[in-house]
Amino acid sequence: MHIQADTMDEVQRLALHHIFERGRRVQPRGIWVSEITSASFQLLQPRARLIYSPSRVHNITFAIGELLWYLRGSDQADIVSFYNPRYTTFSDDGRTLHGAYGRRIFSSALTGIVQWDAVLHLLRTDRDTRQAVLHFHLPSDLVIVSRDIPCTCSMQFFIRENKLECLVMMRSNDIIWGTPYDVFSFTMMQEIMAKQLGIELGPYTHMVGSFHLYDRHIKLAQKILSESSYDTYPMPEMPPNPWQSIRELLEIEESLRVLGVDASDGARTCLTHPYWKDFAHLLHGHAAWRAKNEHHLAHMLALLPPQYATLLQRQILRQRRLLPTGP
Secondary structure, three states, rough: EEEEOOHHHHHHHHHHHHHHHOOOEEEEEHOEEEEEEEEEEEEOOOOOOOHOOOOOOHHHHHHHHHHHHHHHOOOOOOHHHHOOOOHHHOOOOEOOOOOOHHHHHHOOOOOOOOOHHHHHHHHHHOOOOOEEEEEEEHHHHHHHOOOOOOOOOEEEEEEEEEEEEEEEEEEEEEEEHHHHHHHHHHHHHHHHHHHOOOOEEEEEEEEEEEEEHHHHHHHHHHHHHHOOOOOOOOOOOOOOOHHHHHHHHHHHHHHHHHHHHOOOOOOOOOOHHHHHHHHHHHHHHHHHHHHHHHHHHHHHHHHOOOHHHHHOOOOOHHOOOOOOOOO
């Protein structure tokens, strides 16, 4: 299976068609799935990374929270579980996550080098390099017993025709709960790297060993495929020099998570570019929902552009048990 599409909504629909038509029945860890092996898709417009399917409600604040957890270089479970409590079930010790991507890519704690910086140096040194590879799955993961073995194997960057292309290799990917959030984070990383290099964004390619649909998601998948047309929106272009704003956003995120919306109310004003201010408003909206602060939540929704407000509103409705559960 190989798919080319402009949006993640289109990728999702086409992939589900393939899985329903050609998927083989297997039962890894005793859990039934329909699976296609050696699958791939190419997202031609990586900024069209958000899913707007009314049935598959995309949790935009979890997408942002998980991305920021990666960029923080952390393996602490309490940070990411603030956005998705299911994460704690994958912790071996109740505190950390063995497979945390951020600790492997944006920190030297595990590998002795900051892989992101090393790959950036390779791309700056040789624009035609074929060695710019981030390694998520390490040889030691083959012998470690853990609930959290990385599903992602590697991420490779190419500068071709003055655009940054990205190729991700995954050993396993769940089309409903896994793929949407992986693609969000990985295409955001691709765009961050492109901005650091000062070049345009090229296509994103996603290759998977086991691309699968869990039986518990069959009804949801059928609803997705039965949907009539709906609007989708690409994210705006990321502004230059992203890391200063990312560091400020990380401070805001930590303040909201640790202190709450009331103590952190002024923090959102330190970001000046609308691109990053929207992220801060979404984080505030999530913290306000958790604190049951309806006034603050309504204020954040009013500040957001329609393409983000729509997703946050659907997410809140689902979390109030009016829509199906899931990340």
